[in-house]
Amino acid sequence: MSTNTQNQTGNLLASLLEINIPSEKMILLKNDKIELTSINKEPYIFIIVSGVVGISSNTNAMIDFAGEGDLLDYNAYSSYLSGQALTDKVTIWRFGQMDIFTQIAQNPVIQMQHYHMLQSIQRRLEQKQIHATLDTKNKIAVFIHTLAVRYNTKVDNQGMLELPHYFSRRMIANYAGVSLGTLTTHLQQLAVEDRVVFNKHVILISENNGVL
Known part of the structure; x- marks a missing residue:
């Protein structure tokens, strides 16, 4: 990940923690799983502080990987995605999607930070699609x-x-x-x-x- 992208995520996390919206610090051990998207209950948005997570679909197809400084906000990409800790320990902050959306509507700085991180996810997925066309x-x-x-x-x-x-x-x-x-x-x-x-x-x- 580029230094600029890491800075964006670090800034977003700092901004969200500073305004004291509801959040939870989660520790995952190797092979632990988390639900990244849901259509039946409140969706969450995650920010990884340390460690690496593999992101897979409900058919167990691996679609992406995320590590230190990455945003996990895949709610627009699939009806269901899950994450699995690949490293011995993964530290993550979890926020309610609606809480973040409320802050995005009120705070242009948070809006821009979140937008840049969504763009990072999109670039990774688009790059994978391009590479998939190779022999x-x-x-x-x-x-x-x-x-x-x-x-x-x-x-x-x-x-x-x-x-x-x-x-x-x-x-x-x-x-x-x-x-x-x-x-x-x-x-x-x-x-x-x-x-x-x-x-x-x-x-x-x-x-x-x-x-x-």
């Missing part, structure tokens, strides 16, 4: 590279980025919309091209990985 091998490479850059910015002395271990092979296959066998086949092809290095537990991808 399978390059789609997998770009998805892995995007996640590695976003969640692990450290490059080793061989110019490789390591995909954090909480992104399992099965999870990446789900996110890319392919079977686990298809993912493995294309990882092997990418390894031959020196674009990835992988084994049972680790996936490394070239810092300068491009679509061939």
Whole structure:
């Protein structure tokens, strides 16, 4: 996530906590789940303070990931989405959607902060749609590279980025919309091209990985 985006979310969280609207600080442990959208009760909006969450649909299709400084406001995108903690611990603030909407109507600063964060979600989802049009091998490479850059910015002395271990092979296959066998086949092809290095537990991808 860019520094500007992190600042926007930090500012939004600070603004919401400063005006003292109803809120709840939540601690999720690895694999804990939260409901992100609901049509039967009051919807919530979440802001992640630390940790990483995977966002999936009611068919268990992985559609997005969110981490430190991200807004979780997916109520306009699906009738039902849930989040699952991928890291050992995830810290989240939860707010009622209507409470935030009331503040947005009254406070142009909060309105702008929330708008920028919604745009960040939209850009991620649009980027995924664009990458999904690539051939399978390059789609997998770009998805892995995007996640590695976003969640692990450290490059080793061989110019490789390591995909954090909480992104399992099965999870990446789900996110890319392919079977686990298809993912493995294309990882092997990418390894031959020196674009990835992988084994049972680790996936490394070239810092300068491009679509061939």
